[in-house]
Amino acid sequence: MNQKTYWNSASETKEFTTLLDINTLKEHLKPEALIIDYGCGYGRTLDSLWQQGYKNTIGYDFSEGMIQRGKKTFPHLNLRVSKNNKIPLESNSADMVILFAVLTCIIDDKTQTSLINEIERVLKPGGILYINDFLLNTDERNKKRYNAFYNKYGTYGVFELPEGAVLRHHDKSYIEKLTKPFQTESSTAITFKTMNGHHSNGFVYLGKKLG
Ligand SMILES: C[S@@+](CC[C@H](N)C(=O)[O-])C[C@H]1O[C@@H](n2cnc3c(N)ncnc32)[C@H](O)[C@@H]1O
Numbered sequence: 158m159n160q161k162t163y164w165n166s167a168s169e170t171k172e173f174t175t176l177l178d179i180n181t182l183k184e185h186l187k188p189e190a191l192i193i194d195y196g197c198g199y200g201r202t203l204d205s206l207w208q209q210g211y212k213n214t215i216g217y218d219f220s221e222g223m224i225q226r227g228k229k230t231f232p233h234l235n236l237r238v239s240k241n242n243k244i245p246l247e248s249n250s251a252d253m254v255i256l257f258a259v260l261t262c263i264i265d266d267k268t269q270t271s272l273i274n275e276i277e278r279v280l281k282p283g284g285i286l287y288i289n290d291f292l293l294n295t296d297e298r299n300k301k302r303y304n305a306f307y308n309k310y311g312t313y314g315v316f317e318l319p320e321g322a323v324l325r326h327h328d329k330s331y332i333e334k335l336t337k338p339f340q341t342e343s344s345t346a347i348t349f350k351t352m353n354g355h356h357s358n359g360f361v362y363l364g365k366k367l368g
Contacts, residue, residue, distance in 0.1 A: 158321035160262060161219055166321070168222030171352045173198050173258060176289070177205050181343075181363065182253075185285050189213055190252035193279065195244060195272075196259030200227035200234045207233060217244060242272045246279045254280060257289040258352075260335075264315045264325045269335060277338045282368030286339050291326045291349065292358040299326070299357075318353070332360065339364030 186192070188210045194203050197216030206214055217239035218224050227236040239245075242263075244254075254276045263269050276286055293303070293314050302316040303326070314326040329346075342363040349359040 160323060163321040163323075164218075164220040164262070165222035168199065168220055168226050171198075173201060173352055177202050177255075177257075178361070179205065179209055182206075182211075182287070183209075185363075186211065186252055191215075191250065192253045192255065193217065193244060193246070193251045194255040194257070195239070195276065196256065196262065197227065197236060198223050200231045200236050202255060202257060203234050203236075204231045207231075215246075242268060242275060244275055244279045248278050249281045251279045251284055252281060253285045253287060255287045257287075258291070260288065260290045260327065261324050262322070264310060264312065264323055266312075266331075266335075273335055273338065277366055280366040282366055284366045285342070286336070286362070286364045286366070288336070288360070288362040288364075289349070290332075290359060290362075291324075291351075292332075292346070292360055293326045293328055294358050326357065329360070332362070336362060336364050338366075340367055 190213060192206060192211055192214045194216040197203060197218050200216050203214045203216050214235065216227065216234060216236040219239050221238050224236045224238050227234060260269055263272065303313050306316045307313055314328065315323065317323050342365055344360060344362045347359050347361055349357050351357050
């Protein structure tokens with residue numbers, strides 16, 4: 158299934174759960190900071206930020222359904238449909254880019270790398286990339302599906318869900334390589350609840366664009 162079709166079909170029903178650490182964010186950002194949420198879904202993270210006084214925000218998502226739900230649920234937010242993994246903003250313009258559970262939806266190294274480069278382009282020097290995403294698990298259920306789809310996708314950690322999503326859990330050393338353009342401020346291993354109610358290894362990463 159085309160992945161945009163899947164995310165459109167999920168747009169009315171799924172609840173996303175990875176957590177925004179507002180205290181960490183406040184350490185890095187003034188209230189007027191321009192914050193971009195890429196792959197913003199229905200905008201729940203930007204609404205949390207809005208409630209905390211961060212109102213200069215834009216959310217992008219390639220799923221029209223997600224953006225429609227967001228506009229209905231949170232009409233005060235600036236939510237837009239994105240295309241081709243691009244962020245249509247000037248270079249050096251954003252103070253923070255949030256990327257929560259989006260890498261997991263982009264299964265190939267090349268597309269992930271070009272998205273990270275696009276994020277680096279739009280961030281100001283000193284701007285922050287804030288990622289929450291999934292790491293490889295070692296339990297039998299996960300190992301079975303990583304092995305089952307390894308031949309089809311060529312990357313250990315990629316798997317299909319019966320409902321049509323193709324997702325990726327990442328090797329920690331791969332994430333270190335992917336985020337190389339940034340200076341790591343913190344990188345913490347954590348357990349997340351997934352959108353289907355399971356638990357998965359994950360990480361929270363904050364990196365700074367060097368000036
Ligand atoms: C698991 S959801 C997380 C949504 C949101 N970040 C959150 O934490 O609430 C992943 C989102 O990424 C979007 N997405 C997946 N691939 C994308 C891409 N290549 N470009 C833009 N959005 C994408 C999906 O439509 C979906 O809304």
